[in-house]
Amino acid sequence: MKLSATNILIGFALVALLAVGAGLWLSRRKDPLSTDTTVVRNIAPEATLTTSSQSPYFTNAKSILAAAIPTPFKWGDGGWNDASELAFPDWVELNWPTLMRIQSLTIVGLDAAMQPGKGADGPYGLKDFTVQAWVNGAWSTVVTVTGNTKDMTTHTLSTPVTAQKLRISITDSVDHAWSRIVQLQVQGSEA
Numbered sequence: 406m407k408l409s410a411t412n413i414l415i416g417f418a419l420v421a422l423l424a425v426g427a428g429l430w431l432s433r434r435k436d437p438l439s440t441d442t443t444v445v446r447n448i449a450p451e452a453t454l455t456t457s458s459q460s461p462y463f464t465n466a467k468s469i470l471a472a473a474i475p476t477p478f479k480w481g482d483g484g485w486n487d488a489s490e491l492a493f494p495d496w497v498e499l500n501w502p503t504l505m506r507i508q509s510l511t512i513v514g515l516d517a518a519m520q521p522g523k524g525a526d527g528p529y530g531l532k533d534f535t536v537q538a539w540v541n542g543a544w545s546t547v548v549t550v551t552g553n554t555k556d557m558t559t560h561t562l563s564t565p566v567t568a569q570k571l572r573i574s575i576t577d578s579v580d581h582a583w584s585r586i587v588q589l590q591v592q593g594s595e596a
């Protein structure tokens with residue numbers, strides 16, 4: 406077959422299309438959002454949960470680590486409520502399979518204003534508490550809160566902490582009766 410200018414142009418166009426297609430395929434394979442463990446994200450769903458105590462009416466405390474609060478939300482089917490009324494401290498502990506670089510956390514209490522169907526915070530938040538990280542074999546306090554009245558609080562660490570365990574230790578709640586958490590979100594990445 407005689408090579409004409411048209412045939413050569415068609416050939417170039419086909420090669421260019423193949424190159425673009427291969428490039429797109431490779432870029433999708435390298436999508437950092439799906440494979441890069443150093444991307445900062447909510448790492449709470451990747452942790453296991455232990456608690457100081459748990460009300461027998463709350464059989465799904467692990468739900469507080471879920472990425473989203475179910476809608477509609479039914480307190481008891483989800484959420485954590487401790488088992489020692491009027492007694493403190495109470496605590497929840499998150500444990501990751503590997504060291505994490507933790508930047509901030511958000512604690513959502515019962516009836517927070519952002520909860521579907523609510524418009525104002527309920528009196529069920531955590532009043533006095535610390536956030537501690539397990540660093541070099543000991544608990545290190547990275548956040549201290551006293552006198553809080555809000556149901557949802559976000560705490561950005563002054564310096565990200567590298568730890569495998571994080572503990573929220575509660576010494577009083579807004580209603581002084583129970584410690585209650587609907588959801589925890591922790592922003593971080595693999596260390």
Ligand SMILES: [Ca+2]
Nearest residue numbers: 487489492495
């Ligand atoms: Ca208690």
